[in-house]
Amino acid sequence: MTDSPFVEVKGLSRVFDVSKPWLNRVLEQEERKLLRAVTDVSFAIGKRETVALVGESGSGKSTVAKMVVGLLPPTGGSVTIDGVDMWSIADAEKRQALRRRIQMIFQDPYASLNPRWRVGSIIADPIRTFGLAKDRAEIEHEVGELLRLVGLDPADASKYPHEFSGGQRQRICIARALSSKPEFLVADEPTSALDVSVQAQILNLMRELQDRLGLTYLFISHNLAVVRHMAARIGVMYLGRVVEIAPTQELFSAPRHPYARMLLDAVPDLAMTGRPRKMVEGEIPNPISPPPGCAFNPRCPAVMDRCRREVPELEAAPKASATQATACHAVAEGRI
Amino acid sequence: MPETPALSVRNLRVEFPTRRGTLVAVDDVSFDIAPGEVLGIVGESGAGKSLTGTAIIGLLEPPGRVAGGEIVLNGQRIDNLPREAMRHIRGKRIGMVFQDPLTSLNPLYRVGEQIIETIRAHLPMSEREARARAIELLIEVGIQGAERRIDGYPHEFSGGMRQRVVLALALCAEPDLIIADEPTTALDVSIQAQIIQLLKRLCQERGTAVMLITHDMGVIAETANRVAVMYAGRIAEIGPVREVIKSAHHPYTRGLMGSIPSIEGTNDRLTQIPGSMPRLTAIPKGCAFNPRCPHAFDRCRRERPDLMPVDHSLAACWLVAPQSAEARS
Structure with missing residues (x-):
């Protein structure tokens, strides 16, 4: 990567207040309810590169997309595109000029x-x-x-x-x-409402246009196969956090985070290799009351005490390339 | 097949009369499903796969109607039954699982009440027996703390979890056949894999035949024994799942497989089928796929191909007809 990437997202967070109205809270003696849709998400996209975010519903990937294009103000962190901060007041004038250079493609045509x-x-x-x-x-x-x-x-x-x-x-x-x-397109599930043969047409078109016009893409999808086809680097999101970010080849050949492994295992296999599948246990917890520590700990096969207490940081795993990072205690300690 | 098929559909035709003429949404569709077998039905939207399912359970919305053909369930013809008799077959002998579990469950009734009601509608059981059976079923579909959750x-x-409940509901009267219409489309991948495994295991144990309707080839590859590919209301190809996926005979099936991005392999560009599926009002003459087909020749534009045997499959394509192979070589 060059020293200053085209798009840089740093510590991006978004909290939604989903509490009941004030009077209800007082009468029913309820606390404020906060939904942490996105917590401390950081990644960078180089010029003409495609970075994808994958995750299941509720993982916060669309919220990130909206904050990156400027449709939704973040509660913390920054989005910098070509040196201009999307959300600082000081850059307001430059931002106006930047708007033209960012566009979005939505899911449902x-x-x-x-x-x-x-x-x-x-x-x-x-x-x-x-x-x-x-x-x-x-x-x-x-x-x-x-x-x-x-x-x-x-x-x-x-x-x-x-x-x-x-x-x-x-x-x-x-x-x-x-x-x-x-110059920068954010595509939020651009093909999930389409049939496969049409999806192939749109994906091919998007790649052709990228080559021809030198576009930079942030590609959001729940479909691992689509993401693999489109992106150079992939961030896997779980409950508002990026748990692993890695070059596409590396993520698919050697996923490190237990959630990324689980997700890859769960994809129905068209190649019919008959590979054994580890059954995925449990479901995504409620984002209003996520489990303490690592959010994946109730479903994780490699869980230990520390995972229930401390939130793991996104850091390079031992023996991994410089562009790969995982947020997992077990990986950091070299246990898996 | 030596044993009687659980379901046998012969020359099924579904029509929608409209002001501008009759639309044929399902045209001359025939297939069998053996007990314990999973038949996958794939196709893109508008191919007629869901309508085939609704026609079998007799729930076509008027003005749609079954205009021809036979539907035979375990030796009994069911397409000409009066409404009342059909009501006893639905739920009892044919279970159903739909895409959105929230719309197949009544939000105003407890989950248990809905299962117990269904059990008692079809089986002679007391309230208490039915409740015990409902709990058993919920445990079987993998709901933790079923004794407590039954009153949720x-x-x-x-x-x-809702889709598991729907599955319990579909299985509660021990049906011969389950029609699952996009059962995992509304679910996340990790949950999807759980539900597929569950459906497969439960039906294998009971010898229940499954008609699995989906647009997701991955789900079919994991679950089905045989697969039928539908295009513009007709079956384009039907055969063992491995053969259809690995060495398809119909150009449409081949295109469809090539257009699916995979998590393995290194294809840079996806195969794309030009154009899109024709509307029902404008189905081309001859083979419905001919305007998009890379191998179309004269005969394809004139005559409509029927299903022809090739290897272990049947394909509706003139390319596999013996005489056309000679003519082209």
């Missing part, structure tokens, strides 16, 4: 396109907002080019979203995201 |  707008206006919206074109003709030309870029026809600009299938809609979402000429 | 409401259970 049925919910993220306005059904009353024509596709052309949807794609042209960022161009107008950021004042990137001089006149109508230029906007129209630009929209046509974008549609061609994502594999649609320029004539589709005059249609409405309902005239398209799920995969085509996701292409429209990508065209819209690209219309402000961004 | 569905919202007190997590997604995976």
Whole structure:
């Protein structure tokens, strides 16, 4: 990695207050309830690199995505993109300029396109907002080019979203995201609402566009196979924390954290190697009252006393490469 | 097959009459499931896999209707039964597991009440016997502290636990057949693996036939004995799961397998099938897959292929027809 990465996330945290209203709390003598959706998440993304976050529902991966693009203010930590802090007041002016360079692709292409707008206006919206074109003709030309870029026809600009299938809609979402000429795209489960054959089309398209336009991706997914296909480095999240971050090859060939091992073991195997599977015990605990110490300790096969008391730090495991880090006492002590 | 199949479907056809003409959503679908066997049904959305399931249990929403074919459950024809008789078969002889466990459980009743009610609707048991049996079932599906949890409401259970309860509900009258429609799609991978194993084990022990409908090939590879691949309302290929996954005969199946990213192997680019599945209003003439097929030739655009035997499978493709192989070589 170069000395200053393009995107740098440091100690990012987000707490949601999910308590009942004040009066109820007083009457029912209840405490405030805080949901720690994301706790102390740090990672960096180099230019033209794809970093992915995987995790099961409730692990906080979408909350991280929202904080990185600037849709949700963090309660702690910082997001720095190209040297500009996304959330500090001092950088407010620079941030405005930065906005254009960051875009997001959402999961559900049925919910993220306005059904009353024509596709052309949807794609042209960022161009107008950021004042990137001089006149109508230029906007129209630009929209046509974008549609061609994502594999649609320029004539589709005059249609409405309902005239398209799920995969085509996701292409429209990508065209819209690209219309402000961004350098950094955050994709939150971009293919989980799509059928596999369409998913393959979208994943291939996203990789082609990355090569062609030099994009940087933060890719969020629950699907390990998809993430493996897309990302150079992967962070595995569990209950709001990154428990392991490693280069893709390394994570899949030698996962270290017991949760990462468990997750890889649980994926249904298309290769039908008949490999023995360790059955996963238990479920994700309630994030409002997570277990003390390491959040994974109730399900962990290598649990010991220390895991129930101390939260493990994300650190390089013994005998691992410099870019790999695991948050596990057992790994740090070399027991597994 | 030597024994009578638990379920035999012959030339099933499901139609939806609309103002603009009749849509054929399931077209000439035939298959058997032996007792204790798991048949996987895969396909993309709109392929007709769920409708095949709902047609078998007689729960098609009007105006949809079974327009032809036969459904035979353990030797008894069930597609022409009156509603009342069908009601006794559903739940008793055919158990069902749906995608979202929260919608298959009534949120206003305790979990136990729902299981006991189902048991007593189908088996001659007293309240007390039924309760004991319900607890037994909950233990069997892996719910810890079943004696206590039986009096809980569905919202007190997590997604995976709810799906276990639904499984107990489906098994409670010892059915011959379980239709599981995307049973793990709403669950996380770690929980998904638990539920698949459970479904497989319980049905093997009891000799229950399973029709497993899913879009997830991984789940099929882990669970099913045989698999049927559906495309645009028809079966494109049906055969032993290993053969279909490893050496598929139909170009659609091959494309489908290639498009799935895997956690092993090192393919850089996923195979992609151009275009998308045709709408029911515009199913192409000849083979429905021909506009997307890389091997399509004249005959594919004219004639619709039927299922033809090849190796241990059946495939609906002119490429596997003996005479066309000669013609092309």
